[in-house]
Amino acid sequence: MSIKRVLYKSIVGKPLRSFALLFICIVMSAAVYGGAVISVSLQNGIDSLEQRLGADIIVLPESASEKVKLENILLQGTPGYFYMDKDIANKLAAINGVDKLSAQYFLVSANAECCTVQVQIIGFDEDTDFSVKPWLREAYSGKLGKNEIVVGSDLSTRVGHSLTLYGVECKAVGKLETTGTGLDTAIYAGSDTVRGLIKAAESKGISVLSKQDPADVISSVYIKVKDGYDIDEVTASINLGIDGVQAVRTKSMITGTADKLSVISGSVRLLITAVWLLSAVIMLIVFTVLINERKREFAVLRAVGFSRRRLAAQVLLGSLVICFVGAVLGIGICTAVVFPFSRLIERKAGLPLLTPDALTAAGYAFAALAAVTVTGPLASAYSAYRLSRIDTGRILREGD
Amino acid sequence: MIITARNISKSYKRKGISGEVQVLCSTDIDLESGKVCLINGRSGSGKSTLLNILSGLLCASGGTVHYDSTDVYKLSDTELSLLRCRQTGYIPQVQSAVGTLTVRENILLPSAVIGKGKDRFAADGLLERFGLTELADARPGSLSGGELRRLSIARAFVNSPQAIFADEPTNDLDDENSRLVFEQLRKAADGGAAVVIVSHDRLAQEYADVVYCMQQGSLSREKGRI
Amino acid sequence: MKRTIIGIAEGVAALVLTIGAFTFFKACGEHDGKFMACHWAQNAVILAGIVLTALALVRIVFPDEKIKTGLSIGVFALSVSVIFIPGTVINLCMMESMACRSTFKPAVIVVSAVLAAIALADVIAGFVKAKKTQ
Known part of the structure; x- marks a missing residue:
């Protein structure tokens, strides 16, 4: 005791x-x-969402619903799409104060292999990109080739494995860091691959939620403002200077x-x-x-x-x-x-x-x-x- | 061990009464190893208060209590507690046991305090002496009044104390069990312990060497010499 | 008494796993007549759940303490293996946000782990009791 x-x-x-x-x-x-x-x-x-976007300003088509769609894509991973003329990217480059800009193309798969859910496919330009590649957890060497993709962290596909989208075997060559946002469930590809996917879908009779060619249109443009320039002023000059688009400060979108x-x-x-x-x-x-x-x-x-x-x-x-x-x-x-x-x-x-x-x-x-x-x-x-x-x-x- | 109490007085406040009530006044008492000392007297005469003061449980208002040469109330609470546990055994007036422990564990409780936790079989002898063997693993809740009483007496014996203080130890026992208890207390005295019993029980007189009577806070000797 | 409570807890956990796997934490449903990979994982979990429930029931009913311990060892082993069914042994859907990954897999892991812990506690209690009676 x-x-x-x-x-x-x-x-x-x-x-x-x-x-x-x-x-x-x-x-x-x-x-x-x-x-x-x-x-x-x-x-x-x-x-992480704020850091992950990496842009000061995001430019979208003008209608109000597009902003909500983008928020849904980013915050909840609800796939969405909207388009504007590709020329807008060139016009934006001419705006005073714009340092870097990178355009993205949104596509929604109606059906991915094994899954009945829609998948957000984001086409991005590797040459100008500053918002996807910095977040690669497992990096690939060199450039994304045809039918090569980078996957968000929430997709089970491993690097080196393939994912079949509309019958096209896409090889995952990179995986992104976890952000806890909707971006984790997206698939990232170069414009060649995106174009190939649209064609494959059409030939299989699967309705792709977009018929527009990435050669002609873009969905959004990410902009980094030059040092010394006021982000609000640049945003305002885009909104005033270019018709049919709305420029949103990344911060203000996240503020809500x-x-x-x-x-x-x-x-x-x-x-x-x-x-x-x-x-x-x-x-x-x-x-x-x-x-x-x-x-x-x-x-x-x-x-x-x-x-x-x-x-x-x-x-x-x-x-x-x-x-x-x-x-x-x-x-x-x-x-x-x-x-x-x-x-x-x-x-x-x-x-x-x-x-x-x-x-x-x-x-x-x-x-x-x-x-x-x-x-x-x-x-x-x-x-x-x-x-x-x-x-x-x-x-x-x-x-x- | 020789216990010497000199000039013991005790007074305390009682609700509804202005001023202090004097329970003990200038009481002297000497207790010696090998002797059974009985204190009797009317209810409320201060017997239990004196017993508690002698056992180190209650601090007197005035006077001193020495265990051999140690002035017990000059010790810190921790030192006094340890001394009480090592050298004395206390049998309270009411049935007292820790409800969450078994009978055996209750008996071993004082041995746990001094850190030399005796094993569960160390209590076997005491369980047998007090007729509690069958109830060793029972909880106190299932015991009768007499069994509980025997349990608290057995517990007082566990550390082989040099002084035992018993407050009405046969309160709710029949004659047979009362005899058993007094015999055990007598045996303890014969084994060298100083035993103090506060009791109304006439039977106690047979076992006592010295008998004191307490009247209105004062002690007078009735029988024997110390 | 203690072992009876553990036995009942074991039965309840096994039942929760079995029923839950096709009700409140089921995997992704059927779509266009096609089942996704996770459907088979769900079937496997339900099957294992039925076996676990049966074992737990037999364990409650059988009076022999040693047999109880033996059955609980079986429950422990099987429930540990169930943890690996969704995602490791059988593939689930590709997106973390889908029901099979966000609900089915974690729920199966948690319930199986709880069941395994209860079974392990029962095995330990069985051995302790056996040692005491010896």
């Missing part, structure tokens, strides 16, 4: 009491850890999402604080109510030679152990839900979600573990004080 066993039995010997406390700790840690991870994942998602995100993050933070406080208060009440119930037990311990300090330690350690176990379970459950199901959460939330890497997640887990574990002893401190100061003689005489 050891004192540890006395502590252990005081926890397992009252299963209902311990389970109720454990449950509170599980809820508290799941809320603290899960909330923090989701909040940071959303922030990561939006940050970022606003939505900050509301969500704020609510999550509020929720974390509320759950933590509520749990702490419930625990405080539980421990205080338990003082009367445990008086006799502690009087016995005192009578057999427990010092006041040891009595207090018994209460504090008991709550520490329960909170620690509860926190480990809560964090474990949360990890098993948030990480594997992050894509599902992303789809339901309609926001880019990029879960933090293992080390960062471990940091959050540790912080949550510490926050929850400390709550127990804090909530039981008063109870520990009272129980260590009981009048042993009176309790063991009167039995109250």
Whole structure:
């Protein structure tokens, strides 16, 4: 028999009491850890989208719905397409302040191999590109050849493997970094390949959601502004100078999402604080109510030679152990839900979600573990004080 | 071990009464190894308060308690607790057991405090002495009043104490069990322990070497010499 | 008592895996009369789930402690293998955002892992009990 066993039995010997406390700790840690991870994942998602686009200005056809379509492509991965005249790229190059520009061509496959879902195919110009290639995780050497593609990180196709689109075998020669955005499910190809795919689809009688030739049209143009030029001014001069297009500041497009995100993050933070406080208060009440119930037990311990300090330690350690176990379970459950199901959460939330890497997640887990574990002893401190100061003689005489 | 208490007084505040209630006034008592000392007296006369002061559980308002040459109330709480655990055994008035521990574990509780946790079989002798062998792995909740009483007495014996303080140890026991308890306390005294019993039980007189009577906070000797 | 609770938990987890695999966390559905690769993964999981449920039920019913432990070893081994069915043993669809990857695969992994953990706990409890009775 050891004192540890006395502590252990005081926890397992009252299963209902311990389970109720454990449950509170599980809820508290799941809320603290899960909330923090989701909040940071959303922030990561939006940050990565901003970085990933790499452009200061995006130029699209003028109609309002096109902007929504682009946002859907970027944020939710909903395939979409729209076109404008190819000459626009040349006109844009002439605008004062434009440093680099790269045009992209959007195509939506009606049907990809094995999948009944539509796939976003983005045709890009390798010579001018600055928004796709910097994000290659597994780089290919040289240029994209005919029927060679680069795939987003969410596609299961591995580098070196082929993907059949409309009967055309396309070899994946590169894969992009995960962004947590809609760009992860897209396929990137050179204009030759895109043209080939359209032809193949037509010859097979599959309706391609575009009949326009990439030789004549483009979907969007990404622009980088020269140093020293004001991005807003360049945006305004494009909007004023070129008919039929709208120039959007990348930041402003993301701002809408970022606003939505900050509301969500704020609510999550509020929720974390509320759950933590509520749990702490419930625990405080539980421990205080338990003082009367445990008086006799502690009087016995005192009578057999427990010092006041040891009595207090018994209460504090008991709550520490329960909170620690509860926190480990809560964090474990949360990890098993948030990480594997992050894509599902992303789809339901309609926001880019990029879960933090293992080390960062471990940091959050540790912080949550510490926050929850400390709550127990804090909530039981008063109870520990009272129980260590009981009048042993009176309790063991009167039995109250 | 010789326990010497000098000039012990105790007063405390009681709810609803202005001023302090004097429970003990200038009480002297000496306890010696090998002797059973019985304190009787009316309810509320201060017997249990004196016992608690002697056992180191309750600090007196005035006076000193020495275990041999150690002034116990000059020790820190941790030192006093350890001393009490190592050298004394305490049998409380009410049935007392930790509900989450088994009977055997309850008996071994004092040995856990001094860090030399005795193994589960160390309690076997005591379980047998107090007729609790069959109940060794039962929880206190399933025990009768008499069985609980025997459990708290067995627990007081586990560290082979040099002094045993018993507060009404036969309160809810029948004559047969009362005899068993007094015999065990007598045996402990014969083995070299100083035993103090606070009891109304007439049977106790048969086993006592010295009998004191407590009246309104003052102690007077009725029988024997120390 | 403890082992009975573990046995029931084992049965419930196996049942959740079996029923869930074709209801609340099913893989991608049929399209134009064509089944996608993940459909076969779903069938495999359902089949394994039925076997697991049957084993768990037999384990609850059988009174012999040693047989209970043996059956739980089987449940543990099979549930660990189920973890590898979606994606590793049988291919799923190509996009992470599709139901089979975003819901079916993680759910199967989580439920199977929970089942494996329960079965392992039962095996350990069985061995501890056997040692005690010895």
